[in-house]
Amino acid sequence: MLSVPLIKYVIMAALRDKLMFAMAIVLIVSASLAVFLGSAAIVEKSLFTLVFAGAGSRMLLVLGVVLFVVFFIRRAFESKEIEYLLSRPVGRLSIIFSFALAFCILSVFMGLGVGACVFAVAPQLFGSGHIIWVISIMLEAMIMANTALFFSMYISSASSATMATLGVYVLGRLMGQLLGIVDSEMVDSYGFYAMAMQMVSVITPRLDLLGQSSWLIYGAQEGYSFVYALCHGAFFSAIVLVAASLDFVRREF
């Protein structure tokens, strides 16, 4: 089912594109900005710096992963690399799942870079919450990598696929708030828009449950289940990968 040479190929492509180098530069800039903004606070400067570094680098991680995945896949189609791979003894499903695993591996390494960045801006505040936070943003990056893979398979324009993926990301981050509004007395819970939002939430990842800045400064809440978060990520990734596979299997070259 999985092709190790294909996984290595994707990782080599990331190294060739200097993805890690670019992420490192971007994280340094993000950390510098966080330190600057944190220094503007009257008190709790280091907490401000930590929160801004965490929140900013989390978004940059997702942006980096999504851009790489989308442009890699579109370039593969446009340069006929996909057709070359299909001419080899590699199954279509094997291509999809090998790509997905490679993107997940890249997400892990990039997540470690983000963790190092967040540690560097406030090492005195390091705690168990940091570790939980880093693992959760790795999960988030993996979910978004698989989502980007799905959109880049279906949408032929790289910019459109990127925007669609980032739209899902924003929706996923806001979904907790939106469902809270639906459940409140502010809207008719059984109205058209509320029901539409409920239906959309079924196939949207709950990214608000991952990578919370409160873990960096107060530690993870008691009762928070990582197993639940893993299952959630696995279920959603399964949906997008199966949907991407459906398109790829039916496509004629």
Next chain:
Amino acid sequence: MSIVKSGYSSLEKKVIAALIIVLSANFMFWLSLRDVQAQWGNVPPAPKEQFAALYGLGDEVFSYRINALMLQNLGETGGRVTSLRDYDYETLTDWFFLQHKLDPVSDYVPYLASYYFGSVQEPEKYRPVLEYLRLVGMRPDGIKWNWLVHAVFFARHRLEDLDKALELAKDLAKSENSDAPIWIKQMPAFVLNSKGDKREAYSLLVESLKANMDKMKPEEINAARAFICEQILGSDEAKGDPLCQKM
């Protein structure tokens, strides 16, 4: 080897003329807009609690920190300096309550509310903030009681509203923070003394001493006795009171 044409063709001259015209028009437009600056519309209305975390894409603590920096710099950006008396303190207090929902543990906004916004030249404007400081000060964690002390101080010395100060002091005395100093339990006595109700103040302090003697440090005991003997009791009364004998 490149060939440079001598002179300009008629088309080139027309394009250059058009460029000069649009640059001049842009310059005139710039002159008309040069002094146009954003007007500060005072404190913006606070969003409802359900929308509060949207600023941070669902991350409540991130939203808290963004809002907190905004509140700190409110009215002071773009070269503008605004007097605190010009702020809408009612709406400001709405923001404080909202921030409390986003992150009740941080001391940042209570610090801003107490020490920064508490410097307002018209104390009466600050009254709504006292309710926020009461809410924060009643939390049993950290040093939250400190903010309610500030509220009592403000009511007593800035607003000169001793009834309000006493009401806040009584709430302060109910604090369940085990690390808080004993004198916060005695605060109602201090305010009662200022009000002139010395009998009540004396009773409260004596009861406090009796109940907490084993938990109080020597300097706290001495401070309480000094307050009773020098502030509450007159010199003649102090001479006859056994509590003041050894002083």
